[in-house]
Amino acid sequence: MITVDKLTKQFGPFTAVDDLSFTVNPGEVLGFLGPNGAGKSTTMKMITGFLAPSSGQVTVYGHNTLDDSLKAREIMGYLPEGAPSYGDMTPLKFLRFIAEVRGFRGKELTRRVQTVVDALQLTSVLNQTIDTLSKGFKRRVGLAQAIIHDPKVLVLDEPTDGLDPNQKHEVRKLIQNLSKDKIVIISTHILEEVTAVCTRAMIIAGGKLLVDDTPQALEARSRFHGAIRLTLTHAGGALEQLQALDGVKSVESSGNGLSLIIFPETGASLFLPINDLLQKNNWEVHEFHVEKGKLDDVFRAITSGGDINE
Amino acid sequence: MSNFTVVLKRELASYFATPLAYVFIVIFLMLTGVFTFFLGGFFENGQADLWAFFNFHPWLYLFLVPALSMRLWSEERKSGTIELLMTLPISLRDMVVGKFLAAWLFTGIALLLTFPLWMTVNYLGDPDNGAIMAGYLGSWMMSGAFLSIGSCISAATKNQVIAFILTAVVCFLFVMSGFNLVQEWFTGWALDWVVDAIAALSFLTHFNAIAKGVLDLRDVLYFIVIIIGWLVATGIVLDMKKAD
Ligand SMILES: Nc1ncnc2c1ncn2[C@@H]1O[C@H](COP(=O)(O)OP(=O)(O)OP(=O)(O)O)[C@@H](O)[C@H]1O
Ligand SMILES: [Mg+2]
Numbered sequence: 006m007i008t009v010d011k012l013t014k015q016f017g018p019f020t021a022v023d024d025l026s027f028t029v030n031p032g033e034v035l036g037f038l039g040p041n042g043a044g045k046s047t048t049m050k051m052i053t054g055f056l057a058p059s060s061g062q063v064t065v066y067g068h069n070t071l072d073d074s075l076k077a078r079e080i081m082g083y084l085p086e087g088a089p090s091y092g093d094m095t096p097l098k099f100l101r102f103i104a105e106v107r108g109f110r111g112k113e114l115t116r117r118v119q120t121v122v123d124a125l126q127l128t129s130v131l132n133q134t135i136d137t138l139s140k141g142f143k144r145r146v147g148l149a150q151a152i153i154h155d156p157k158v159l160v161l162d163e164p165t166d167g168l169d170p171n172q173k174h175e176v177r178k179l180i181q182n183l184s185k186d187k188i189v190i191i192s193t194h195i196l197e198e199v200t201a202v203c204t205r206a207m208i209i210a211g212g213k214l215l216v217d218d219t220p221q222a223l224e225a226r227s228r229f230h231g232a233i234r235l236t237l238t239h240a241g242g243a244l245e246q247l248q249a250l251d252g253v254k255s256v257e258s259s260g261n262g263l264s265l266i267i268f269p270e271t272g273a274s275l276f277l278p279i280n281d282l283l284q285k286n287n288w289e290v291h292e293f294h295v296e297k298g299k300l301d302d303v304f305r306a307i308t309s310g311g312d313i314n315e
Numbered sequence: 316m317s318n319f320t321v322v323l324k325r326e327l328a329s330y331f332a333t334p335l336a337y338v339f340i341v342i343f344l345m346l347t348g349v350f351t352f353f354l355g356g357f358f359e360n361g362q363a364d365l366w367a368f369f370n371f372h373p374w375l376y377l378f379l380v381p382a383l384s385m386r387l388w389s390e391e392r393k394s395g396t397i398e399l400l401m402t403l404p405i406s407l408r409d410m411v412v413g414k415f416l417a418a419w420l421f422t423g424i425a426l427l428l429t430f431p432l433w434m435t436v437n438y439l440g441d442p443d444n445g446a447i448m449a450g451y452l453g454s455w456m457m458s459g460a461f462l463s464i465g466s467c468i469s470a471a472t473k474n475q476v477i478a479f480i481l482t483a484v485v486c487f488l489f490v491m492s493g494f495n496l497v498q499e500w501f502t503g504w505a506l507d508w509v510v511d512a513i514a515a516l517s518f519l520t521h522f523n524a525i526a527k528g529v530l531d532l533r534d535v536l537y538f539i540v541i542i543i544g545w546l547v548a549t550g551i552v553l554d555m556k557k558a559d
Contacts, residue, residue, distance in 0.1 A: 085402070
């Protein structure tokens with residue numbers, strides 16, 4: 006378990022992280038979201054013990070990251086922002102070095118290195134200096150390094166930044182497949198990633214915690230949550246009939262009134278009533294589906310201080 | 316094997332993974348040759364010793380050692396690997412000592428590679444090999460003192476050029492304070508014990524004592540204390556400034 010207690014970090018007069026408190030339990034995959042400069046990386050640096058907090062504290066499975074930092078570091082794997090690694094080494098030598106620091110020797114060391122090399126598909130670049138690797142491969146080397154000791158706690162700062170779509174998918178799968186008793190904290194600007202891998206999402210802005218919820222609940226805050234998207238081949242009075250339907254709050258149309266978004270009253274479900282209406286009138290339909298809500302909108306609304314229902 | 320040896324090994328290997336090691340060693344050997352034979356009057360002296368050789372080491376180290384030490388921490392800070400290193404389960408002491416020892420061993424290797432000189436004097440005459448050993452030891456101890464200063468200064472900045480210049484300047488002060496000119500300048504107006512203290516702090520005083528073949532434990536101890544002092548300072552600086 007990770008306990009973050011009244012964590013604050015000041016750089017001179019500037020407060021980068023402001024009185025943050027939360028706990029993360031085993032099995033949780035926590036996603037940090039927030040605009041640039043929100044304090045996500047700074048928070049992660051304090052959780053991993055690299056930065057000392059200005060006030061407050063972090064404990065990782067009972068180990069304070071300041072007083073008992075070696076113990077805390079042993080059970081954590083960390084991918085720092087930008088995935089720094091020793092450029093004059095090859096991935097193989099670099100991973101062997103990390104494995105050795107993590108206490109592995111001999112056959113076990115070789116096995117550990119092989120496992121992460123396979124997991125992140127690094128075989129083709131094993132003997133090329135890291136300096137000459139592409140950005141995505143550098144990131145994968147950084148990820149490999151973080152998971153080599155199968156840590157209880159994994160802290161990943163923008164793990165999929167710079168990866169191609171296939172690799173993004175692989176890395177997400179990797180995170181999902183980590184055993185269920187681990188704590189994973191990731192930061193990301195890719196919102197689908199949160200829905201795909203996280204069990205919990207936090208939105209941070211200006212160093213303050215704004216929202217702490219499940220990704221699904223966050224989506225539900227979107228004004229598009231439960232709305233019906235409908236595209237018809239000709240309009241013929243559809244707009245009026247839809248507006249008159251029970252549970253419909255409003256209807257927005259575009260493209261000559263053929264593309265419609267129908268917003269429900271709070272809690273109302275519109276799928277069946279609209280489906281009935283379509284069949285009754287025999288309207289020809291191009292597109293008909295229920296929106297889950299857009300995290301983008303929720304994110305923007307929350308972090309710019311606006312209203313979600315605008 | 317503790318993590319300190321793991322750090323040491325990686326560090327030492329990194330010297331040889333880049334041209335740094337080879338460039339350093341070649342220049343070191345060339346310059347010791349030039350200094351010994353042309354400036355030091357090795358043959359003209361007509362004596363079978365290596366005094367002409369050791370005599371120039373403080374000046375040689377003055378710009379060669381900062382070139383070696385400047386990357387110790389500055390590079391880690393610049394490239395961000397310091398964040399990786401410091402979140403691995405390695406104690407600060409292991410990191411500081413491991414890195415320093417790697418650099419120190421490296422200067423030791425460079426020194427050992429001057430062995431043809433030693434063979435030459437043995438071929439030409441009948442030198443006091445004990446004194447030569449003492450000279451090598453003294454020179455190596457002094458290079459350690461230079462390196463420890465460099466380690467601390469390199470921990471304080473991301474910029475390797477600044478680390479180089481500042482290290483050279485601080486080392487220069489430590490060397491110069493034993494120089495006759497400086498001593499004379501202080502004598503007469505400063506208190507006697509101040510003059511003595513300044514002389515006692517100098518690398519030159521202690522190095523010359525050892526290099527002349529008088530292996531006094533106090534001179535060796537002096538370098539060890541200097542090294543430990545600057546390494547402790549390195550740890551403090553890192554702890555305070557690692558994230559800036
Ligand atoms: N060493 C430092 N000195 C001064 N200010 C700093 C320092 N490190 C971070 N900051 C400031 O703290 C704030 C938070 O930075 P942080 O890197 O945590 O943001 P972030 O949420 O990770 O942003 P991004 O999404 O761009 O990665 C920023 O305004 C940054 O400029
Ligand atoms: Mg960041």
